[in-house]
Amino acid sequence: MDESNNETLFVRTNKSFIENSIDDSHGNQFKQQFINNKIDLEITDIHNEDKNDDDDDAEVLDDIQCRSINQNNFIDCMEFETIPIDHDTANLKRILFGNAALSIGPEWLHQYFEFDAINSQLWYGLVQHKGGPCGVLASIQAFLCAEFFHWNRVENIQNVKDLHRYRNECLSKAIGNILWQIKRKDQSVIIAIESQQKILDETKDFRFDNITERLRIGRFESKKKLIDFLCQIFKHSNKNIGCVSFVYSCILTRGIEEIQHDYDPGSIQALLTPETLLCSQELVNLCLIGCAVSNVFDNNLKCDELVLQGVKKQSKIGFLTLYEYGGGAKVGSCYKSPKLPIFVILSEDHFTVLFAKDKINDDNHHQIELYYYDGLMNQENEIHLTIDTQSCAIHDDKHRSPLECVIQTKWPDCHINWNDSNRLF
Structure with missing residues (x-):
């Protein structure tokens, strides 16, 4: 079998782990192995240059x-x-x-x-x-x-x-x-x-x-x-x-x-x-x-003779910004507590995404699993963060990541575990 014509695709779902050997000359051959349950989906596609x-x-x-x-x-x-x-x-x-x-x-x-x-x-x-x-x-x-x-x-x-x-x-x-x-x-x-x-x-x-x-x-x-x-x-x-x-x-x-x-x-x-x-x-x-x-604050704000318009209702997707950590902006609850645990992040004039793969409930869960994605960064691996809202972080501004500062505008003083990912500065 000519290996140059083969591609291997691994798919891990909550039901199965499937290894597909795709051979253009011999048709599709599928081998299925059931292993531990996983909710996330992981795809490995051997890139053909x-x-x-x-x-x-x-x-x-x-x-x-x-x-x-x-x-x-x-x-x-x-x-x-x-x-x-x-x-x-x-x-x-x-x-x-x-x-x-x-x-x-x-x-x-x-x-x-x-x-x-x-x-x-x-x-x-x-x-x-x-x-x-x-x-x-x-x-x-x-x-x-x-x-x-x-x-x-x-x-x-x-x-x-x-x-x-x-x-x-x-x-x-x-x-x-x-x-x-x-x-x-x-x-x-x-x-x-x-x-x-x-x-x-x-x-x-x-x-x-x-x-x-x-x-x-x-x-x-x-x-x-x-x-x-x-x-x-x-x-x-x-x-x-x-x-x-x-x-x-x-x-x-x-x-x-x-x-x-x-x-x-x-x-x-x-x-x-x-x-x-x-x-x-x-x-x-x-x-x-x-x-x-x-603006990103809730509702409208009257300032002298001007009416400044904000966010009128709870958004589907949230928004957080480093400017709030520095005191230059105020993000209202409509953006800070969206319907889905997904946030567009503004940090240092660049927009990225922070999201959970499952629903979260701040009242019942003090550990929150989040993932960070930056399409410009050429990420080598998935960045997985665990947010502990009941453990107080030790503040050291010299060694704090801007992303950590943004996250703490939503969950003040939370402890952030990078789970072996490199901290982003």
């Missing part, structure tokens, strides 16, 4: 004919209708970047939604290539963790193809849930899809950026149809929706005027910071709670 990304994408397509059609033909033959973008709609670029004549840098232009294909422990993680879109990626990652570990927990995966299908299904649901949460009553979800063909002409106020001029727009009244559409898109390719087109979809669904009403007066002119093109708090709030408010 000889395969390119296009070959990997092609493996997940059920219909092999899809490999020979380009993106435009694929979009045209879908059962869901999309229309070409016009110059009026292209003005949404201004609310994202502040100027519709700006080009889009590589940190945003080339950032699509790609899962870690090498590290078996981090099968659930989206990979970030450059700094910039971390706020968007962390928000989607948080909703992905909700799907993987709370809403759509896997029971059994038997091969690489099943894993691709499962991850793309959860990615479709995560993006669909974010957009559906943004949708206003009696309005539609509007989604921007990247095609290959340029649709718009350049003007003095609008310059090509290799995304905006290629967009097609779809409108959805049903959440099921929206997710079905996204599933078809990601089944075909992960290059039809990326970070930019996803944020455009958020803007179109919320509405430009509505977003501007969400802001604190005089707060920002664009959803990305002008100098660094990092995600603003407004953009992260738009992804997490459906409106682009400027």
